[in-house]
Amino acid sequence: MSRIVIVGGGAAGLEIASMLGRSVNSQDEVILVEGETHHYWKPRFHEIAAGTFDSDLDTICYFSHGANNGYMHYQAWMTDVNRAAKQLVVRKPNGETDTLAYDYLIIAIGAISNDFATQGAKEHCLFLDTPEQARDSWHQISSLLRSGLSRTINIVGAGATGLELAAELAKVSEELSRNPYAAKLNINLIEAADRVLPNGPVKMSEQALLRLEKYQVNVMLNTRIASVEADRMTTSDGQVLNADVQFWAAGIKAPDWLKEIGGLQSNSLNQLVVEQTLATTFDSSIFALGDCAAIPQADGSQVPPKAQAANRAAVHLAKNLVAHLKGKPLKPFVYNDGGMVVAIGHNFAISTMMNDRLILKGRLVRRLYDTIFRLHQKTVSGYLAMSRLIIFKRLKCLFKPV
Ligand SMILES: Cc1cc2nc3c(=O)[nH]c(=O)nc-3n(C[C@H](O)[C@H](O)[C@H](O)COP(=O)(O)OP(=O)(O)OC[C@H]3O[C@@H](n4cnc5c(N)ncnc54)[C@H](O)[C@@H]3O)c2cc1C
The missing domain is CATH 3.50.50.60 (FAD/NAD(P)-binding domain)
Known part of the structure; x- marks a missing residue:
């Protein structure tokens, strides 16, 4: 045993x-x-x-x-x-x-997120490392949205995490814009590298940037954060970025x-x-x-x-x-990358295929993004349970009151 x-x-x-x-x-x-x-x-x-x-x-x-x-x-x-x-x-x-x-x-x-020992980051930024941190973030975003006027969010790191967060928040703000009491969110997405998704192919970065600009996310490339205070970040060249809420989504360890x-x-x-x-x-x-x-x-x-x-x-x-x-020897793990899919808002995604030679984007690709999660559900709960969940989800979206 x-x-x-x-x-x-x-x-x-x-x-x-x-x-x-x-x-x-x-x-x-x-x-x-x-x-x-x-x-x-x-x-x-x-x-x-x-x-x-x-x-x-x-x-x-x-x-x-x-x-x-x-x-x-x-x-x-x-x-x-x-x-x-x-x-x-x-x-x-x-x-x-x-x-x-x-x-x-x-x-x-x-x-967990790697704040690279940036002064004040741990104390003054929100992180998305645990469900509890994600829920705490929503509580802050929720009260920000209800506070009216114009509000600013700084997000450090334009890898998948920071970019998906920026786009999702921008979409939520856009959808709430019909409500005169909802705050308008201005989002600064700050990245030290010279492009968003620095670990992905260049063409994907270009497409993602176009989409973020469409959502009016202020993307700041080649910008390194030197320190963080309760209501602002200062870049390494002295620029001050005031904000109501700040996220750190750059790097992992x-x-x-x-x-x-x-x-x-x-x-x-x-x-x-x-x-x-x-x-x-x-x-x-x-x-x-x-x-x-x-x-x-x-x-x-x-x-x-x-x-x-x-x-x-x-x-x-x-x-x-x-x-x-059963007594057999262990085999080596060989990883073949199946490409990258990044969600940009809840109705749009960009993906790479065929060793990054093909870039796909749009609503249908957003379904592909969900597929990775569905495959995970299939592995942990089986094909039947996964299929049931997909059907329930579709029905829920169709019939839930708007
Ligand atoms: C907002 C966000 C967006 C992302 N988007 C993408 C994406 O689009 N594509 C992509 O490929 N990747 C994405 N990632 C990265 C992806 O989530 C991780 O690569 C993946 O989850 C790693 O899996 P894991 O099993 O190693 O760790 P996790 O999925 O993080 O699981 C770790 C588990 O360990 C538990 N745990 C931690 N410490 C202890 C402890 N001391 N004792 C017991 N349990 C413990 C945690 O509670 C957790 O359940 C994203 C990450 C974030 C945060």
Whole structure:
């Protein structure tokens, strides 16, 4: 009998827990350690922040999902690991510390925003790292929208997170413009690089910029933030950007407590360094994947921190571990990027295909963006449940009062 403990029920961890829970022998035990009670798809956190997220149909309760999919949800936060004793150390919601024995440990705790130690960023910016932060952001945005007049929001970082947030907020402001009491949101999207989506192909950046300009988002390229105060940001060349609400969405890193945890190898972003099999370099019974892992590829590059990469690594590791429990060797994870899809407002998206040679955009592409989330739902809940959810969602959109 083996006990597999998975830490983090996000894009990667929930897929592994569901797949393993449904496929391992009844003597084997699958436990998901996750501090939250409900699973949210992180690429939609900007929708929670903008008040457009459907929390009825797009969340999963770990406890009941685990019962139906063969794993146990243990609500707690990982704080440490004792590799010699093969024990995970956790903090329960009541603050008590507990330990949990494991035969295999899979760490998939994701990443947090990297403020690059910018003065005042931590104190004065909102972040979209957890559902709670996303909900807190909505509370602030909601009262801003109700405050009338003209209001300003600064968003640092024009990668997928910052760009999707800027576009979603701009759309919400546009839709509320018929209400004379609603505030008009002026959005500054600030990026240090010379284009939005700096990690995507240039053509995609150009198309995204055009769309943002159409939504009247003020995109400031080649602009680095030097410091943040309660109601303003100052750029490295001294320009002051006043704002009512400020977001930081530039860069990611794994949390500081993960650095060299249990003596494991980590990189400068605190990510655990793993082999191509996803096993950590110093301990073959501990695996890491998703945004908290530095995963090498055969050509020397690293697997990017994307939802799609987390999902593919999860499916690979789940299948690999099931085979490994039957005595088979672990196979390397080979990541083939399926392109990039970025939502720009809730009715429009841009995507790259065919190794970035083709750029698609429009309403239909927005459906493609949703497909990544639907595929995730299919992996964690099955084809039937996913189909039911799509139908319910369509009906809900059709019949809900406007
Ligand atoms: C607003 C936004 C928009 C994005 N848009 C896109 C996009 O368009 N395309 C794209 O590919 N990617 C996008 N991303 C990035 C994408 O969300 C991540 O790459 C992906 O979620 C990583 O998956 P993961 O499983 O590694 O981590 P996560 O999905 O973040 O899951 C980590 C889980 O671990 C849990 N956890 C954390 N710490 C602990 C602990 N100590 N103990 C127990 N549990 C813990 C968390 O509660 C969470 O459930 C976006 C991210 C944001 C924030």
